[in-house]
Amino acid sequence: MVPNESDAGRIGTPQVWLAGHDRPKLSSIKIIPMRDVVAAIVATFFVFFALRLATSLTRDRRKRRQERVELETSGQSILAEIPSDTGITFFTEDTAAFHFGQHSIAKTAIMSARVLINGAPIAISVRAGAPVTNTVAHDIVEERSENLTRDQWDVAIDTNDDTVVVPCGAIRERISQELARCIFAALKNTLESPK
16 A cells, blocks of 8 residues: 555655555564463573583583593502592502592501491401400491481591591492492401401
8 A cells, every 4th residue: 555645745754555565453463472481481491401410410420430540540449439519539549558539548557447337336447466446346347227328327547647537428228338338348358468
């Protein structure tokens, strides 16, 4: 539709339409409901969150794999991977020492090892000729009942100068118990082996 000539003299902005086209009607314009906009924003947020989480897990897995390779190439064997607030800490062994995080514990300096549940010793291994400070049965940790699965499991390593506590955690399904048992078995083997 073309405006007629009588409209040209009016004050204001002239309206020009192309021939064959009418001005759009409000009923023909589709308005997207607000709930659809909000749903799209929330879905986009969840997609970005999932991608970020997947990237973070992949990065952590690669970092842990690289740390394992570095430890193994340096001659250390990994005995346990202990979860902590800052990530995974390795408990390793080489020919001369045990290593836990920043601690290096010489095998010749170890006097005793204790498995602790909530701070109480349940098993101990003492080097021959070393003074015994905590007397409990000298047997290795045996299967415990299910009511102990949420207790704090630790391994205390007594040396000539210090005591290093390896926190094995309070993870469900006996994971903490297995970590403590593995570490204690390696320490006991070292303490009881002839020099």
